Amino acid sequence: MLRFFKSEIHSRPRDPRRARGKGAVPSRRRVRTKFAKLKYRNILSLIAGAIAIGWIFTIPFRTRLPPEPPVILAQQAISPPTIETSSNLADRQSEPTFSYNIKTPSSPVYSQELQGIVDEAAKIATSKGLSAEPLSITLLDVSNSQAHSFAGYQNQTLRFPASVAKLFWMAAFYSAIEKGTITQRESAFKNDLEQMIRISNNDAASRILDKITDTESGGRLAGEELQTWLKKRNQINTFFQSAGYNDIRITTKNYPIYYLRQEQPVGRDLQLRGDPSQPIRNQVTTDQAARLIYEIYTRQAVSSIASRKMAYLLTRDLDPKAWKNDPSNSIQGFLGESLPPNIYFGSKVGYTSSSRSEAAFVRTLDDRAIYILVVFADDPAYAKDETVFPAISRYVFDRLNARGPGS
Structure with missing residues (x-):
């Protein structure tokens, strides 16, 4: 019996493939191992693919979108009712067809408490060795829905606004779009609008101002041709002046403008500035900048839709x-730098080697503080000092935030 089994075992023919080594049939254990490796490899590939697809499809949701700009309830202007007369009708008919829509500004109540805050803010500048003479401040508190209040320091003095002028050009642009004086679609100007307001690009602003006024920069003009060009460019002034922005001047472009290869005004833009010894500069008061910010955030400027678009651009x-690694940021050295990041902040800054300015809207998430702060400083010392605007801003924020909502 034993011999039988032995002989049977030895007499079983060998599988020629097993004897060849390299092409030998793998054992069941090896087959299972290879199958397991293949299985796990496929699973890992599927997981990696799912992660990649998920990452791609969630890009829109992971992008940091600006918050919805807040809305503040407008206060009605305190003025007597208008009685229609023939002279009133004649006045309305003589108004420029291209003009800002809000003819009567709101009438916030003067606040002695806010005046104390503004006066202390001005002292912050003088404590740093800066002169108070070129400084203007407007503070408008809108945290109390029943009554908005204000105070200011040299707030009705016309000053050079630098790129804060672009805030006004933005409003005029949207009005021109809605009134049809600009016939092209708004989408054609989307990039220029964003560049002009978000990073204060002068090239973009030049194109926008040209489009609003139907003018363009170029060589010198003479006679009737010059007068026509000047009248067109001055439309941007009358647009706001006819609505009570008294004596505002915002006709001059900001320089340098690279696509024109201009470091400063030349040709007809230089003619616009007049006497070189006393050139006509853009001039705006902090009250006027605060008014426009207020009208944007109360959704009154041009229209509710246009105001919302403008508020988004300012956010x-x-x-x-x-912003830390962005060389074109509008936060460092300005009002937003010293504020907590978890608030709503919308602003337009202006800066040159001889001036620093900003118009800002601030709202805490719990509504303890809701206010507009505008600071203009037309002096080289302020341009060099990157600490004074943040210091003023933080002081105002802390004082208003400490009061609580509706105070």
């Missing part, structure tokens, strides 16, 4: 991760 992200 800034105060998270240092969003």
Whole structure:
């Protein structure tokens, strides 16, 4: 019996493939191992693919979008009712067809408490060795829905606004679009609008101002041709002046303008400035800038839709991760730098080697503080000092935030 089994075992023919080594049939254990490796490899590939697809499809949701700009309830202007007369009708008929829509500004109540805050803010500048003479401040508190209040320091003095003028050009642009004086679609100007307001690009602003006024920069003009060009460019002034923005001047472009290869005004733009010894500069008061910011955030400027679009363009992200490494940021050295990042902040800054300015809207998430702060400083010392605007801003914020909502 034993011999039988032995002989049977030895007499079983060998599988020629097993004897060849390299092409030998693998054992069941090896087959299972290879199958397992293949199975796990496929699973890992599927997981990696799912992660990649998920990452792609969630990009729109992971992008940091600006918050919905807040809305503040407008206060009605305190003025007597208009009685229609023949002279009133004649006045309305003589108004320029291209004009700002809000003819009567709101009438906030003067606040002695806010005046104390503004006066202390001005002292912050003088404590740094800066002159108070070139400084203007407007503070408008809108946290109390029943009554908005204000105070200011040299707030009705016309000053050079630098790129804060672009805030006004933005409003005029949207009005021209809605009234049809600009016949092209708004989408054609989307990039220029964003460049002009978000990073204060002068090239974009030049094109926008040209489009609003139907003018363009170029060589010198003479006679009737010059007068026509000047009248067209001055439309941007009458647009606001006819609505009570008294003596505002915002006709001059900001320089340098690279696509024109101009470091400063030349040709007809230089003629616009007049006497070189006393050139006509853009001039705006902090009250006027505060008024326009107020009318944007109360959804009155041009229209509710246009105001919302403008508020989006003004919205800034105060998270240092969003602006620290951006050389064109409008936060460092300005009003937003010293504020907490978890608030709503919308602003337009202006800066040259001889001036620093900003118009800003601030709202805490709990509504403890809701206000507009505008600071203009037309002096080289302020341009060099990157600490004074943040210091003023933080002081105002802390004082208003400490009062609580509706105080």
